[in-house]
Amino acid sequence: MAERERVDSVPLISLITINYNQAAVTCELLESTRRLNYPRFEIIVVDNASVEDPTERIAKGNYPNVKVVVSPENLGFSGGNNLGMQYAQGDYFFFLNNDTEVTPDLLDQLLKPFQANPRVGIVCPKIRFYFHPTIIQYAGYHPLNPYTGRTWSIGLGETDQGQYDQGGPTDFAHGAAMMASRRAVEEGGAMDESFFLYYEELDWSMQIQRAGFQIYYQPSALIYHKESISVGKASPMKVYYHTRNRLLFMRRNVGGFPLYVFILYYFCFALTKAVLLYAVKGQIAYLRSLTKAVVWHFKNKIRRPAKAVFPSVVTVS
Template structure:
């Protein structure tokens, strides 16, 4: 019988097998004794299974999808296969510290209302500089929330753990009962904002999100789509609006719409034109246009979701 809870580590690979292997190498140094590791390949041009096998990693399960399911869809495939009492989502462009899992599990032992824990994140290329130390609350009228401590030298100023409104999708540990109550990641988004929307649903289900300052992950930021990419502009624009449509009141959405139309949109158009970034401008406008032509359902938490998740898990486990 296991004396400690099983933790399922899930990461996505998309045309970056070497980067994924670097994460898997760091996972081998974890001190926690009960983990399973699941790599979901999002239909890469080259199946990474053989490369991972040649590296002689211990206990790695590789799942290859038949199409690119995006961040949410790919992680959901892994979650459905996971057997753990806790699920730890890790970007494949992260590297972990040896005591990460123990640190992330610790808060759950003291507060049963916690549904998610997340570590401090520093930049891999600048290992003393913070990317994430919790989030500010969402501004209901501009649709913005800011990562606390971003681009600041870490001198211990964010070493106080506590409740935060949002986890960071690069590294977040989720209790299994949260999946049964709040559902899986919303696949509408494909890229960006899906973990923020998920956090709203998790909080709606009665759980809290906790920033654990003593846990640490290093992040090689934007390695999958790049820091400057029209696809990133498209999904960030599209999904910012989608997120607001799904998660704020009618009055807040009206004020956001006025703000976005009168200020954010013309500012973005002007900047892209002045810089000659017309592909970025096109992507931005396409992201806006998508919202003009598509309805968006508001998320709900219900007992029906619990049944659907359980059924999905049973079906997928049986097909392994």
């Protein structure tokens, strides 16, 4: 009875992760959640229209309290997470890349900033590279340069020697692991689904902060990310979304004189440099992606953030 009362007294946390043709990787994450000390959590796996439905494979793993939501179409990062929230019952939503692995007290440590300050809206752990476990990927974010549209994570590539063990507000969350309160999402709105890939967590961070909430870096919470320590291989799709979404992010979040300077800088320097590079290398597909990304902005209006709406009861078959 005492144990049941202890469990019921703590907030329910909904872990939300997206699977896309990586059932084995997703199951490794689910396996790692067995080591979590926190007594009350559920897991929502959103499958983004994978070739093979992972439901049966996940069910065979007998992982704790998992719901699988299969989307008939690929909704991207933001759309998949928004769908996951619709099925989540938690007081907090913990968005996790499926290529991460958790540590035992991760959830307990992530909750502490919320409990200390009601204006904290999103909390991110320290992130290290899984295959280089002493190397930092994220220890908060540097402020955005409004004239170039650039920012980067603090500590990236550095050996963790405790130099970033002081927690506090930061400018942006990291999409690999970020916990948001239900209140912050309800007041700040869901993720904008037009991003699909890249820049969506930066945009959402700005959106949540405009609603009056803080983004918080919590170094006592630790997670490992299986992303490569080197820059990922380029592809026409990656070039398209990076180009399109950098412009989209700036148009949604920066205005006035800084936006005009950014546009001048981007088209006269950054974009021109990319065009020349791809032309010299004969990468025609990349040039087409750049063109397509820019043309998109002439055809589409910028959507303003939408409020999130959550059902009080959800039944998952």
